[in-house]
Amino acid sequence: MSAHCQLTGRTPGFGKTVSHSHRRTSRRFDPNIQRKRYWLESEGRHVRLTLSAKGIKTVDTIGIEAAVARIRARGGKV
Numbered sequence: 001m002s003a004h005c006q007l008t009g010r011t012p013g014f015g016k017t018v019s020h021s022h023r024r025t026s027r028r029f030d031p032n033i034q035r036k037r038y039w040l041e042s043e044g045r046h047v048r049l050t051l052s053a054k055g056i057k058t059v060d061t062i063g064i065e066a067a068v069a070r071i072r073a074r075g076g077k078v
Helices: 053-062 064-073
Strands: 013-018 024-029 033-040 045-052
Touching (some): 033 053, 045 064
C-alpha cells in the first residue's frame, strides 16, 4: 500500500535522523494511512478509499458524496 492519501494528497516527507553524536541518516516521515470502506448511496455500492487520518476526519465533516466528488475532480479513480 503506497503512503498516499486519495483525498488530501498527503505523501511521505523526507528528512534526517540526528543521533547524539550528530551523525545524520536519511529517514522518511509517512502519513497515517488507513484503508476505509464507505457506503456510497448515490451509486448503491461500497467504495474503499486509502485515506490519511486527516482525510478520514474530512470525510466525516463534508460527507462521503462530496469527498468522492473531490477525488474525482483531482482525477482519481473511485
